[in-house]
Amino acid sequence: MHPDLSPSLPVIPEVSAELWTSAVRVLDANWVGDHTVPSRTLHPHQRSWDTAFTAIGLAYVNQPRAWRDLGSLFAAQWPDGRVPHIAFDPDTPEDAHFPGPRFWNVPAYAGRPARSSTGLVQPPLHALAAWEVYRHAAAHGADAVQQARIELDRLYPRLVAQQEYLGDRRDAGGGGLASIVHPWESGLDDSPAWDEALAAVPANPGLLDRAVSGAAHPPADTDHARYAGLVLDYQAGGYSDTGLAERHAFVVECPGFNAVLATAELALAQIAGVLGRPSEARRHRERARDVTAAIGRRLWNPETRTFHARDVRTGRLSPARCVSGLLPLMLPDLEPDQVDGILAELRSERFGLPAPSHDRTAREFDAHRYRRGPVWINVNWLLRRGLLVHGRRDEAEELRRRLVRLVHHSGHFECFHPEEGGGLGTSAFSRTAALCLDLLADRSAPAYARAA
Ligand code: GLC
Numbered sequence: 001m002h003p004d005l006s007p008s009l010p011v012i013p014e015v016s017a018e019l020w021t022s023a024v025r026v027l028d029a030n031w032v033g034d035h036t037v038p039s040r041t042l043h044p045h046q047r048s049w050d051t052a053f054t055a056i057g058l059a060y061v062n063q064p065r066a067w068r069d070l071g072s073l074f075a076a077q078w079p080d081g082r083v084p085h086i087a088f089d090p091d092t093p094e095d096a097h098f099p100g101p102r103f104w105n106v107p108a109y110a111g112r113p114a115r116s117s118t119g120l121v122q123p124p125l126h127a128l129a130a131w132e133v134y135r136h137a138a139a140h141g142a143d144a145v146q147q148a149r150i151e152l153d154r155l156y157p158r159l160v161a162q163q164e165y166l167g168d169r170r171d172a173g174g175g176g177l178a179s180i181v182h183p184w185e186s187g188l189d190d191s192p193a194w195d196e197a198l199a200a201v202p203a204n205p206g207l208l209d210r211a212v213s214g215a216a217h218p219p220a221d222t223d224h225a226r227y228a229g230l231v232l233d234y235q236a237g238g239y240s241d242t243g244l245a246e247r248h249a250f251v252v253e254c255p256g257f258n259a260v261l262a263t264a265e266l267a268l269a270q271i272a273g274v275l276g277r278p279s280e281a282r283r284h285r286e287r288a289r290d291v292t293a294a295i296g297r298r299l300w301n302p303e304t305r306t307f308h309a310r311d312v313r314t315g316r317l318s319p320a321r322c323v324s325g326l327l328p329l330m331l332p333d334l335e336p337d338q339v340d341g342i343l344a345e346l347r348s349e350r351f352g353l354p355a356p357s358h359d360r361t362a363r364e365f366d367a368h369r370y371r372r373g374p375v376w377i378n379v380n381w382l383l384r385r386g387l388l389v390h391g392r393r394d395e396a397e398e399l400r401r402r403l404v405r406l407v408h409h410s411g412h413f414e415c416f417h418p419e420e421g422g423g424l425g426t427s428a429f430s431r432t433a434a435l436c437l438d439l440l441a442d443r444s445a446p447a448y449a450r451a452a
Contacts, residue, residue: 015404015405015408016404016440018408019404019407019408019436019440020436020437020440022411022412022433023057023412023433023434023436023437023440024061024433024437026412026428026429026430026432026433027054027057027058027061027062027430027433027434029428030428030430031065032089034068034069034072035051035068035069035072035073035087035089036050036051036054036058036065036069036430037089037430038050038429038430038431039414039426039427039428039429039430040428041426042414042425042426043097043426044089044092044096044097045086045087045088045089045092045097046069046072046073046076046086046087046088046089047085047086047122048073048083048084048085048086048087048121048122048126049085049122049123049124049125049126049187049260049378050430050431051069051070051072051073051126051129052070052125052126052128052129053125053129053378053381053430053431053434053435054066054069054430054431054434055067055069055070055126055129055130055132055133055434056128056129056132056133056434056435056438057433057434057435057436057437057438058133058434058437059132059133059135059136059137059438060136060139060437060438060441061437063133063136063137063140063144063147063148064147066129066133067133067147067148067151070126070129070130070133070151070155071151071154071155072087073087073126074126074155074158075087075115076115076117077158077161077162078109078117078119079109080165080169081161081162081163081164081165081166081169082119082121082162082165082166083121083122083124083126083162084106084117084118084119084120084121085118085120085121085122085184085185086117086118086120087115087117088100088101088115088116088117088118089115090115090116099118099228099231101116101117103228103231104116104117104118104119104231104235105235106118106119106235106239107238107239118231119231119234119235119239120181120182120184120185120231120234121165121166121170121180121185122184122185122186122187123186123187123256123257123260123261124159124162124163124166124260124261124264125260125263125264126155126159126162126264127159127163127264127265127267127268127271128260128263128264128267130151130152130155130159130267130271131267131270131271132438133148133151134148134149134151134152134271134274149274149275152271152274152275153275156268156271156272156275159264159268159271160268162264163261163264163265163268163287166178166261167261167287167291169241170241170244172241172244172245172251172312173245173251173253173298173310173312175253175294175297175298176290176291176293176294176298177253177258177261177291177294177295177298177299178253178257178258178261179244179245179251179252179253179312180250180251180252180253180254180257181230181234181241181244181248181250181251182227182230182231182234182250183198183227183250184227185257186254186256186257186324187256187257187378188254188256188322188323188324188357188371188379189370189371190223190369190370190371190372191320191322191324191357191358191371191372192318192320192322192358192362192364192371192372193252193254193308193309193318193320193322193324193325194250194252194309194318195318195320195364196311196316196318196319196320197250197252197309197311197313197314197318198223198226198250200249200313200314201226201229201230201249201250202226202229202249203222203223203225203226203229204225204228204229229249230248230249230250233248233249234248244312245312245313249313251311251312251313252309252310252311252312253298253299253309253310253312254309254324255295255299255307255308255309255324255325255327255328256323256324256325256327256379256382257324258291258294258295258299258328259295259327259328259329259330259331259382260327260330260382261291262287262288262291262292262295262330262331263288263330263331265284265285265287265288265291266284266285266288266332268280268281268284269281269282269284269285269288272284288331288333289333292328292331292333292334293333295307295328295331295334296328296334296335296338298310299317299325299328300338300341301317304321305341305344305345306321306325306326306341306342306345307324307325307326307327307328307338307342308320308321308322308325309322309324309325320358320359320362320364321345321350321358321359321362322357322358322359322371323351323355323356323357323358323376323379323383325342325345326342326345326346326351326355326383326386327379327382327383327386328342328386329342329343329346329383329386329387329389329390330382330385330386330389331386331389332389332390339390342386343390343392346383349361350362353380353395353398353399353402354375354380354399354402354403354406355375355379355380355383356373356374356375356418357370357371357372357373357374357375357376357379357415357418358371358372358373360373360418367417367418367419367420368417368424370415370424370425373418374415374416374417374418374424374425375406375415375416375417375418376414376415376416377403377406377407377415377416377431377432377435377436378431378432378435380399380403381403381435381438381439383399384396384399384400384403384439387399400439400442403435403436403439404436404439404440406421407432407436409421410422410423411423411427412427412428412429412432412433412436413425413426413427413429413432414426414427414429414432
């Protein structure tokens with residue numbers, strides 16, 4: 001193990017100061033006027049859950065920009081409530097990112113005057129982000145608090161519409177969970193969690209020449225043809241969600257996605273409380289409990305004692321043990337036995353802290369390939385939240401320190417080698433930078449928030 005990943009190294013003040021400054025610099029450089037892009041090079045358009053993570057960091061240093069970022073994304077929300085996984089920047093050329101706006105060809109009703117989008121979604125982390133930005137408003141003065149309430153009021157119905165879309169139209173399995181219709185919707189694009197379900201998706205060789213532009217370790221070509229084919233199929237049905245399980249080739253319940261869905265309900269309960277809507281707050285808490293129970297019922301494997309993705313078309317749980325299976329730890333109402341199972345998995349040789357994206361002992365584990373091995377800050381940030389929710393303060397603190405040292409040592413990369421700690425994928429990555437601010441602020445905020 002790399003020395004900087006070794007246990008119990010304290011976060012020293014100079015590390016915190018340097019990292020804080022460099023993180024703010026990354027976020028400034030990736031701000032394009034009314035939103036933040038994940039990366040100027042590899043991901044030049046606004047991304048749904050990246051925007052949520054970014055707002056969580058911006059909450060400390062620039063509240064107006066945090067709200068503006070969320071507001072820009074929701075300006076691309078569809079009338080049916082879905083929040084697109086990419087909102088395209090009209091000034092960025094079509095070929096800067098594949099697939100670009102023309103490929104997606106979304107129905108006119110879904111387009112906003114200035115922004116076109118994809119028709120897919122991503123984990124709905126935005127309610128939690130809005131709540132976090134609001135929570136930190138007080139540190140920026142009375143005007144910021146007043147503005148935060150206005151912003152919450154404006155966003156609330158849109159956040160609710162997003163939840164209703166996912167909870168109703170995307171409940172393709174009829175069991176109270178949202179399905180994803182494409183691996184990209186999980187935010188864990190090439191995870192082994194999809195291997196089995198994806199193998200049943202036809203791969204059209206005609207789509208093989210369209211490579212992921214600039215990706216350091218792009219997915220295997222056949223998988224990429226499947227990704228493109230799934231988009232075209234969903235598009236051919238007008239991006240409608242009716243009868244998905246019967247007609248769409250990839251319909252999967254992801255434990256990570258649904259853990260975020262339930263977490264969003266809990267955040268909405270808090271927001272509804274601030275907005276003086278107690279009965280709605282109650283409803284959100286009930287929804288969170290229902291989704292939690294459905295995750296426990298449908299995605300838990302009592303033999304592996306962890307959560308797995310479920311293929312709605314076959315009813316089978318994926319055999320892969322992926323980091324997404326640990327994310328239900330975020331849910332306070334998870335069965336104690338399931339909490340214990342996740343903690344055991346996390347502490348086992350398969351994962352460890354920080355957790356890699358996939359089981360280290362698995363055949364498909366690949367330290368260099370995006371979701372098949374590398375460590376991601378955002379996923380570990382969610383896991384840390386889970387540790388805190390269940391009172392594992394020491395492990396949460398250890399994880400915080402290791403993440404901070406990892407990024408300080410290697411830079412604001414997209415992801416990191418799970419053994420050596422070196423940066424992988426694109427650099428100057430917004431989500432990593434933003435979450436570093438939150439991780440640092442947990443202990444050292446008073447000093448550095450003022451400096452920023
Ligand atoms: C990759 C990730 C996805 C993210 C995007 C931009 O595609 O898998 O989660 O939104 O990059 O950062």
